[in-house]
Structures are given as C-alpha cells and as structure tokens.
Amino acid sequence: MTSQDTATHVLDEVVALEPLGENLYRGRTHEAYANMVGPFGGTTAATMLAAVLQHPERHGDPLALTLNYAGPVAEGEFEIEARPARTNRSNQHWWIEMRQGDDVVTTATAITGLRRETWSETEAAAPAVPAPEEVPSAGADRGVKWVENYDMRFVEGGWDAVAAGEESPGSTTTMWIRDAPARGLDHLALTAMCDSFFPRAFLRLGRPVPAGTVTLTIHFLATADEIAAQGTDFLLGSVHSHRFHGNYHDEAARLWGRGGTLLATGTQLMYFKS
Amino acid sequence: MTSQDTATHVLDEVVALEPLGENLYRGRTHEAYANMVGPFGGTTAATMLAAVLQHPERHGDPLALTLNYAGPVAEGEFEIEARPARTNRSNQHWWIEMRQGDDVVTTATAITGLRRETWSETEAAAPAVPAPEEVPSAGADRGVKWVENYDMRFVEGGWDAVAAGEESPGSTTTMWIRDAPARGLDHLALTAMCDSFFPRAFLRLGRPVPAGTVTLTIHFLATADEIAAQGTDFLLGSVHSHRFHGNYHDEAARLWGRGGTLLATGTQLMYFKS
Numbered sequence: 358m359t360s361q362d363t364a365t366h367v368l369d370e371v372v373a374l375e376p377l378g379e380n381l382y383r384g385r386t387h388e389a390y391a392n393m394v395g396p397f398g399g400t401t402a403a404t405m406l407a408a409v410l411q412h413p414e415r416h417g418d419p420l421a422l423t424l425n426y427a428g429p430v431a432e433g434e435f436e437i438e439a440r441p442a443r444t445n446r447s448n449q450h451w452w453i454e455m456r457q458g459d460d461v462v463t464t465a466t467a468i469t470g471l472r473r474e475t476w477s478e479t480e481a482a483a484p485a486v487p488a489p490e491e492v493p494s495a496g497a498d499r500g501v502k503w504v505e506n507y508d509m510r511f512v513e514g515g516w517d518a519v520a521a522g523e524e525s526p527g528s529t530t531t532m533w534i535r536d537a538p539a540r541g542l543d544h545l546a547l548t549a550m551c552d553s554f555f556p557r558a559f560l561r562l563g564r565p566v567p568a569g570t571v572t573l574t575i576h577f578l579a580t581a582d583e584i585a586a587q588g589t590d591f592l593l594g595s596v597h598s599h600r601f602h603g604n605y606h607d608e609a610a611r612l613w614g615r616g617g618t619l620l621a622t623g624t625q626l627m628y629f630k631s
Numbered sequence: 632m633t634s635q636d637t638a639t640h641v642l643d644e645v646v647a648l649e650p651l652g653e654n655l656y657r658g659r660t661h662e663a664y665a666n667m668v669g670p671f672g673g674t675t676a677a678t679m680l681a682a683v684l685q686h687p688e689r690h691g692d693p694l695a696l697t698l699n700y701a702g703p704v705a706e707g708e709f710e711i712e713a714r715p716a717r718t719n720r721s722n723q724h725w726w727i728e729m730r731q732g733d734d735v736v737t738t739a740t741a742i743t744g745l746r747r748e749t750w751s752e753t754e755a756a757a758p759a760v761p762a763p764e765e766v767p768s769a770g771a772d773r774g775v776k777w778v779e780n781y782d783m784r785f786v787e788g789g790w791d792a793v794a795a796g797e798e799s800p801g802s803t804t805t806m807w808i809r810d811a812p813a814r815g816l817d818h819l820a821l822t823a824m825c826d827s828f829f830p831r832a833f834l835r836l837g838r839p840v841p842a843g844t845v846t847l848t849i850h851f852l853a854t855a856d857e858i859a860a861q862g863t864d865f866l867l868g869s870v871h872s873h874r875f876h877g878n879y880h881d882e883a884a885r886l887w888g889r890g891g892t893l894l895a896t897g898t899q900l901m902y903f904k905s
Contacts, residue, residue, distance in 0.1 A: 420900060421846045423697040425724050425740050425742060427717040427724040428719060442701060442728070442735045442738050443735045447902075448845065450699050452726070452738065461716045464724055466697060466738055466740055468845055468846055468900075470879075472877035472878055472879065475875070475877065475904060476832075476835075476836065476905035477876045477877070479874045480802055480874065480875075528754055571694065571695065571722065572850075574898060576881050576898070576900045578873060578874040578879070578880075579874075579876065579877075580876070580877050597754065598754055599755035599852065600753045600755065600853075601749070601753075601754075602749075602752075602854070603746035603853075604747050605694060607850050607896060611873065619873055624896070626742075626850045628721075628722075628744075631749040631750035
C-alpha cells in the first residue's frame with residue numbers, strides 16, 4: 358500500500374453516491390473518466406455496484422453483475438435505484454437502474470452472497486507473458502480521457518497496430534493493467550477493469566470504428582480476501598471475441614492476479630459498424 | 632421440417648403464457664421438464680424470453696438475456712412481468728420478473744434489437760468431432776425428467792464418467808443436442824439448450840453434488856434467419872469452467888449449428904457443494 362491508496366483516489370470520487378432515501382442514490386459523472394460519448398462504461402458499472410455495496414440491507418460480497426447500457430449517460434447528475442428483489446440465506450438478488458430525468462440510461466442486476474470453502478481449482482491458467490516491469494506502458498493517446506487513469510502494458514494485440522492501421526488476424530489482446538495512480542484493488546476497481554479493453558473490432562479491422570458495449574456480465578470468481586490481497590499490483594487481462602456478425606460482436610475477458618489467481622471473467626456484447 | 636414441428640410440441644406448451652394485462656403474463660410449470668427441485672432452468676429462461684417475444688411493444692430479435700435464479704420455482708402457476716425499460720431506434724432494453732405469490736423467483740434482463748450487415752467473421756470454430764449419426768444417444772437415466780426432452784450425444788466429457796464415479800482432469804463436455812421429439816430451432820429452444828449441460832462440478836468430482844445455476848447470460852451471436860435455418864438438425868455444444876472456488880464455479884458454453892455457424896454463448900455462475 359502507498360500513500361496514494363486513500364479515499365481521495367479519483368475512482369472513489371467517481372463512485373461516490375449520496376443517499377436520497379430508501380433504495381435511492383444520487384451521483385454525477387466525472388470528467389476524469391470521459392469516453393467518446395459520456396463516461397467510461399467501466400466506471401458506470403462500478404458506480405451501479407457501489408449503490409449495492411453501500412445499501413444498508415446488503416448481504417454478502419458481489420458474485421455477479423450484469424450491466425445493460427441502455428442509452429448515453431449525459432454529463433451531470435444521475436439517480437440510481439438499487440433494490441433487493443430477493444434475499445436468501447446465502448445470497449441476495451438486486452435490481453439496479455440509473456436514471457437521468459425521465460430517461461433510463463443503465464439497467465443492471467447483481468447477486469451478492471456468502472461464500473464458504475469447497476474443493477477449489479483453476480483450469481484457466483494465466484498465459485505465460487513477461488513481467489509488467491519488462492513491458493513498456495502504453496501511451497494514453499487514444500482519443501479518450503479515461504485511459505489516463507490506467508497503466509496498461511500490452512503484451513499481445515496492443516493499440517500500436519490500430520494506430521498504424523494494421524488489420525490483425527486474431528482478436529486477442531493481453532495486457533497488464535493497474536490504476537494510475539495506484540489504488541488497492543476492490544470489487545469496484547476490478548469491475549471497471551473488466552471493461553477496460555478497447556473494442557475487438559478495432560483490432561481486427563486495424564482502425565477505430567463506431568462501437569460500444571450493449572451489455573457486460575462480470576462473474577467474480579475470487580473471494581473478497583483474494584481480491585484485496587492483490588493490493589496495488591498489476592492484474593493480467595486477456596480478451597478475445599468468438600464472433601463478429603450482423604453489427605454485433607462478443608468479447609470474453611479474464612483477469613488474473615500476478616500470482617495467477619483468476620479474479621473475474623467479463624463477457625460483453627458490443628455493437629459495431631464497419 | 633416434420634409433422635412434429637407444430638405448435639403442439641411440449642416446449643411450446645411449457646412457454647405458453649396468457650396475457651393478464653399491461654406487461655403481465657401468467658404461465659405454469661410443466662411436469663415434462665421437471666428438474667431435481669422445480670423446473671429445468673433452461674425452460675424457465677425460455678419462458679421469461681417468451682414474455683418479451685409476445686409483448687406487443689417488442690422491437691427486434693433477442694440479442695442478450697441474463698437470467699438470475701433467485702429462488703426455487705414451485706410447481707404450479709406463476710406470473711411474469713415484462714416491461715420495456717427503454718426503447719431506442721435500433722434496440723430495446725427489458726426488465727423481466729417471475730413471481731409466485733409474494734415471492735420473486737426469477738429476475739432477468741433482455742435486449743432485443745435490429746441487426747444489419749457488417750464485416751463478419753467467426754474466430755471460435757467448432758471442434759472437430761464425429762457426426763451425430765456416428766455417436767450414440769446418451770441414456771436419460773440421470774435422475775431428472777427434463778433430459779428426456781433432448782437427444783444428447785456426448786463426444787467428450789459425457790455422463791458415463793459421472794455414473795462410473797470417475798473424476799475427470801478437465802471440465803469440458805462437448806455434445807450434439809436436439810429437441811426430442813424434433814422441433815424447428817428458434818430463440819426459445821436455443822435459450823433452453825444453453826442451459827442443458829450438466830454441472831461441471833459433477834464431471835470434475837466424478838459424482839453428482841448439490842449444484843445449481845445462480846445466473847445465466849446468453850449472447851445471441853447469430854441472426855434470427857441463421858437460427859431458423861438450423862431447422863430440426865443437431866447443434867454442437869461445448870462447455871468448460873474457468874475456476875471452481877468458494878462454493879461457486881463458472882461455466883462458458885458455445886453452441887454451433889452443424890455447418891459451423893456459432894449461434895450463441897452461454898455463461899453461467901453456479902453454486903456447488905463438495
């Protein structure tokens with residue numbers, strides 16, 4: 358932990374919510390995480406989860422989160438309603454909705470739960486890659502502000518090919534990533550990182566094209582203790598697409614700790630034009 | 632198409648809903664798809680999607696569906712509320728909730744949308760396997776009724792190892808599957824098939840253990856025309872887990888048509904005991 362791991366990290370400002378009443382919170386977009394249109398979807402996802410995490414009836418740690426990006430989030434204030442739909446002994450199901458005026462801009466469901474020890478095994482090992490210290494940091498010159506909040510170190514399928522206009526035969530990007538400045542890992546930071554890969558259509562086509570996430574599902578495969586144990590270290594993320602067709606493509610991401618702990622999967626459907 | 636592909640197929644009885652008023656439908660569980668506890672989750676998912684498909688305001692074909700199994704569905708009647716949260720020019724976002732009395736038993740979100748032609752490519756090719764005609768049908772003696780509605784032909788990681796009490800070194804199951812009796816493929820049948828794999832914990836541990844899906848996300852990677860073009864032919868499904876830990880494990884499934892068209896991915900989080 359460093360002196361930068363404090364409650365004043367900009368990510369904590371982004372996800373800060375003011376309680377307005379039962380199940381209701383108010384937040385606002387933050388210019389530090391601006392995307393092409395509206396805020397970075399990863400911080401929108403983290404903010405929706407933050408409403409659940411600070412809800413007084415919350416039961417357990419996040420197990421799963423599905424975010425549906427229903428419409429553009431305008432700069433400024435928004436309200437989030439987070440409501441437990443059902444509370445069981447070992448888990449809890451949540452409805453979450455972000456609104457601006459009369460517009461629903463984001464919908465989500467989340468599941469929180471208590472975990473206990475069982476037989477444990479990781480089948481999906483992290484790919485063999487150089488340590489982050491041996492890989493240069495990617496430049497932040499990608500036309501969007503939010504990437505400045507991350508130290509990304511591409512080991513495969515990096516931004517350089519896109520910048521150079523080179524098509525790629527595969528859609529895999531593998532990178533080291535951590536918050537910049539550093540911040541101790543928690544479910545909020547991990548959620549945002551699950552959405553931090555640039556669109557796979559850019560890599561395949563060798564150029565930025567209109568593209569955006571329609572829906573993102575995160576499965577937390579690690580306990581809260583395992584997530585906290587990553588501290589401020591780099592995570593290794595790898596993502597690829599199964600199919601591009603009919604102006605949509607999927608993305609399947611996995612994020613490991615440096616020691617090989619598989620922390621989460623992130624599965625997206627994106628629209629794209631070509 | 633055969634004479635069995637009619638509106639009287641038992642799957643159509645299962646997903647049949649009676650409109651009760653604005654956004655509200657009534658259905659009931661069907662004994663033909665009974666699971667260990669309550670109905671087969673695949674048909675519950677298909678029934679939730681059916682409410683969207685018959686909604687008078689529906690705009691476009693299914694793109695994505697996330698089902699959260701909040702609690703056991705009791706035998707008998709249920710109500711489904713399906714409400715468009717936001718309708719855009721090219722897509723639409725849905726809230727769906729299944730209730731029995733005062734209990735929320737299932738929650739879901741769905742996205743429907745219009746598709747148009749773009750650059751198209753499938754990266755995830757179907758595994759090389761024998762044709763379904765060369766593989767024997769699996770027996771239906773697995774302690775649950777719903778499997779009798781499918782012709783499943785295992786080519787890797789089949790049920791025999793579980794029945795024999797043999798642990799497996801990997802979690803992959805690959806199988807041919809179609810409705811039995813035959814039924815023309817549509818989004819409803821495909822949705823149910825995305826949940827038709829037995830739990831990966833069974834395969835790894837070599838024995839049935841208490842296990843159940845907590846959340847299932849389906850991404851439809853094919854157009855409605857491509858799905859319909861499969862007719863009554865077998866689909867090839869393959870599934871594996873990334874990690875088993877803390878009494879939860881994930882499952883990542885892909886389903887292709889016989890000709891290699893990638894139709895959908897299904898991503899689950901399951902609880903299990905060991």
